[in-house]
Amino acid sequence: MKNPSLKLYAVAYLIFLYAPIALLPLFAFNDSKVIAFPLAGFTTNWFAEMWADQQLFKAFGNSLLIAVCASVLATTLGIFAARASTRYKFPGKAGILGLIMLPMVLPEMIVSMALLVVLIAIGVPLSIFTIILGHVLICTPFAVAILTSAFQSLDRSLEEAAYDLGETPASTFRLIILPLVMPGIISSLLICFTISLDEFIIAYFLGGNQTVLSVYIFGQFRFPAKVPAVMALGFVLVCISICLLTIAEYFRRRGIAKTGGKDTGGFL
Amino acid sequence: MNRGSSSGRFRNTEAANGLMMVSPTAIYAVLLLAAPLIAVVLYSLMVDSKVGLSAGLTFDNYIKVWTGRIDQALMLRSLTVSAMVTLVTVALAYPVAYFVSFHVRPERKSMWIFLITIPFWTSYLIRVFLWKVILGYNGVINSGLMNLGIIDEPLTVINYSLGSMIMTLAHAYAAFAILPIFVSLEKIDRSFLEAGQDLGESKLMTFFRVTLPLSMPGVIAAVLIVFIPTIGDYVTPELIGGGKLPMIANRIEAIMLKQNDKALGSAIAMTAMLIVAAVAVVFLLLNRRFLKGQSK
Numbered sequence: 001m002k003n004p005s006l007k008l009y010a011v012a013y014l015i016f017l018y019a020p021i022a023l024l025p026l027f028a029f030n031d032s033k034v035i036a037f038p039l040a041g042f043t044t045n046w047f048a049e050m051w052a053d054q055q056l057f058k059a060f061g062n063s064l065l066i067a068v069c070a071s072v073l074a075t076t077l078g079i080f081a082a083r084a085s086t087r088y089k090f091p092g093k094a095g096i097l098g099l100i101m102l103p104m105v106l107p108e109m110i111v112s113m114a115l116l117v118v119l120i121a122i123g124v125p126l127s128i129f130t131i132i133l134g135h136v137l138i139c140t141p142f143a144v145a146i147l148t149s150a151f152q153s154l155d156r157s158l159e160e161a162a163y164d165l166g167e168t169p170a171s172t173f174r175l176i177i178l179p180l181v182m183p184g185i186i187s188s189l190l191i192c193f194t195i196s197l198d199e200f201i202i203a204y205f206l207g208g209n210q211t212v213l214s215v216y217i218f219g220q221f222r223f224p225a226k227v228p229a230v231m232a233l234g235f236v237l238v239c240i241s242i243c244l245l246t247i248a249e250y251f252r253r254r255g256i257a258k259t260g261g262k263d264t265g266g267f268l
Numbered sequence: 269m270n271r272g273s274s275s276g277r278f279r280n281t282e283a284a285n286g287l288m289m290v291s292p293t294a295i296y297a298v299l300l301l302a303a304p305l306i307a308v309v310l311y312s313l314m315v316d317s318k319v320g321l322s323a324g325l326t327f328d329n330y331i332k333v334w335t336g337r338i339d340q341a342l343m344l345r346s347l348t349v350s351a352m353v354t355l356v357t358v359a360l361a362y363p364v365a366y367f368v369s370f371h372v373r374p375e376r377k378s379m380w381i382f383l384i385t386i387p388f389w390t391s392y393l394i395r396v397f398l399w400k401v402i403l404g405y406n407g408v409i410n411s412g413l414m415n416l417g418i419i420d421e422p423l424t425v426i427n428y429s430l431g432s433m434i435m436t437l438a439h440a441y442a443a444f445a446i447l448p449i450f451v452s453l454e455k456i457d458r459s460f461l462e463a464g465q466d467l468g469e470s471k472l473m474t475f476f477r478v479t480l481p482l483s484m485p486g487v488i489a490a491v492l493i494v495f496i497p498t499i500g501d502y503v504t505p506e507l508i509g510g511g512k513l514p515m516i517a518n519r520i521e522a523i524m525l526k527q528n529d530k531a532l533g534s535a536i537a538m539t540a541m542l543i544v545a546a547v548a549v550v551f552l553l554l555n556r557r558f559l560k561g562q563s564k
Contacts, residue, residue: 010367010380013360017387017442020398023408027401034406081293088286096290100297105492107500107544109517110537114304117311117530137300140293198391201502201517205525217393221507227401234394241390249382 021238028232033225046232056233059216062128063197066212070135071192077136078143078188079181085144086151097144104141108201111138116205126208134202139192146191150184150255183255190248194241308534316531329535339519339536346515347543349430350498353437357494358487360438361445365486366479368446369453381450388443393503399436400507428510436508437498444497445490452486453479484558488551496544516540 031043050056081100085093103111115134124130154177162172178185200214207215217233220226313325333339368380387395402408410422456479464474502517509515514522516536524533 006363006367006371010364013364013442014383016439017384020395020402020439021387021390023398023401024394077293077296081290084286084290084293088282088289090283090286090290093286093290096294099302100290100293102297102301105496105548107497107517107540109500109502109520110308110541111301113520113524113533113537114308115300116524117534118304118307121307133300136296140296144293194389198389198393200393205521214391214393217391217397218503221397221400230394230397234391234398237394238390242386245382245386245389253378 024231024235024238027228028235030228033228046228047236049229050232050236053229055211056213056216059211059213062210063203063213066128066131066135066203067193067196069132070139070196071189073132073136074139074143074192075147075185075188077140078147079185081140081144082147082151085148086154100144101141103138104145108138108199112202112205115202119206126206126210128207128210128212130206130208131203131210131212134206135196135199138199138202139195142191142195143188146188147181147184150181153256154180181255183251186251187248187255190244190251194244198241308537311531312534312538314531316529329532330539332532333535333539339539342514342516342519343539343543345430345513346499346540349433349437349515350495350501352430352434353441353498354491354495356434356438357441357445358449358490361442361490362449362487365446365449365453369450381447384446385443388440392440395440396436396503396507399432399439403432403435403508428508428512430513433504433508433513436504437501440504441494441498444493448489448493449483449486452483452489456482481558485555488555488558492548492551495547499544500540 026039028046029042029044030039031045032040081097084090085097112134115130115137119126119130158176158180159172162176163169167175198214200218203212204215204218211219217230220230312329313327315326315328364384368377368384372380400407404410405422410419413419414422460478460482461474464478465471469477499515500517501515502521505511505513505515505518511518517540520533520536520540523529523536527533
């Protein structure tokens with residue numbers, strides 16, 4: 001209203017953000033081996049081809065296992081760090097939290113190479129387990145960030161009231177704090193799950209001969225004939241992550257409503 | 269005195285509780301992050317030969333990296349690409365963040381932010397690959413334009429170039445830039461803007477003299493958040509650059525894994541980290557200057 005050109009620009013920007021993703025359904029259903037215009041006609045063959053690929057299911061299974069383990073572990077570690085940073089003062093706090101958050105601002109290549117060098121040096125065989133180790137490391141900062149805001153909006157007096165009514169610290173945590181930060185925990189789990197599922201560098205270098213979904217996709221790019229099936233797979237993945245994000249957003253909003261905070265929007 | 273010692277004891281138990289609470293996460297980070305980084309530092313100071321790592325410490329690897337023509341060229345390319353990506357991303361993102369913060373009704377803001385963040389949470393590999401599909405020789409743009417009769421031959425300037433790498437990365441990191449700028453714009457007290465206009469400044473001057481300086485911490489955070497991962501990007505040079513325009517990360521992989529020279533590879537990784545740290549320090553100092561300017 002005040003400035004129509006600014007709104008126009010913002011909408012154009014959104015289109016720029018979504019345009020490449022909009023190509024996914026277009027070519028996933030396109031009846032041609034070549035990704036080019038004009039479109040050739042409707043087919044679901046690419047989905048069938050994707051569905052028939054045993055390797056894909058193996059890789060997807062590995063990815064799911066890794067993502068579940070990494071998100072649970074990272075969220076657990078995140079709960080400890082977020083609780084410590086919002087509730088206690090202790091020596092070296094800034095340094096310790098800085099180290100925990102460091103993977104967020106470190107190029108992933110450096111994290112994965114550093115881990116790789118050490119794992120090889122101490123003779124740990126590369127496997128799904130080593131990918132999980134790496135993913136927990138890079139997911140934890142996101143979990144800490146999400147959970148810190150969840151713990152921050154806790155009212156300290158609720159906890160004190162529970163102590164006054166004779167609850168122990170452990171039962172207070174279970175009965176009062178945990179339910180209040182539950183939405184934060186769920187959105188942390190979902191975000192870490194998404195990050196782990198999507199992560200490529202660590203999975204590629206620390207996986208040994210175990211293939212995960214992102215590494216599988218990267219391998220498929222080498223074969224032009226496989227591209228339409230990758231488009232179909234990409235379309236399915238986009239749908240899954242939009243569902244997960246919508247659920248995460250729902251819980252985040254509910255969390256804010258529960259603790260009576262103000263919605264500032266966004267995960268970060 | 270009695271009170272003092274009891275509060276001292278309280279502080280001790282609080283410190284102990286806090287340390288205890290943070291310890292699982294901290295120990296994990298020390299074992300899997302600090303220790304490996306220290307190992308990389310040590311490796312970078314040794315010499316890797318076929319016999320194994322030498323015992324003595326030396327700066328030979330760093331000298332090799334900093335004077336080597338290929339390494340210098342790759343560092344420069346990585347720096348250029350990530351600096352351009354940062355510039356493009358932040359410049360394009362600012363108006364969007366400004367629009368959402370100042371022109372969108374409060375109850376609809378989180379929907380806008382949600383819309384902006386969705387593409388960012390979808391598979392990074394597939395997004396990068398889609399740009400290859402769009403910009404490639406037989407890609408969407410070329411086939412579309414040829415089909416419409418606008419061009420006769422495929423454009424070659426758009427495939428496998430630095431420009432398309434910059435475009436791809438700018439798209440991939442868009443949300444990273446918008447969020448911090450949005451947060452800092454949200455924090456600005458709107459009465460400052462009214463004050464500026466009451467004192468006779470035009471809208472544009474108010475923006476340049478009040479809004480922009482106050483949102484600078486967000487801009488600087490955006491710069492760092494985009495710059496740091498893009499300088500270490502591996503996938504885009506591999507896919508969009510077609511492997512012909514490698515950046516630091518590809519070089520680290522080639523030296524470390526293909527040539528199996530862990531010492532030299534570590535020195536390149538450490539150099540990349542030093543560059544990142546230097547850029548971060550410069551921008552953090554800039555940020556401090558802006559914060560100081562505000563409190564004056």
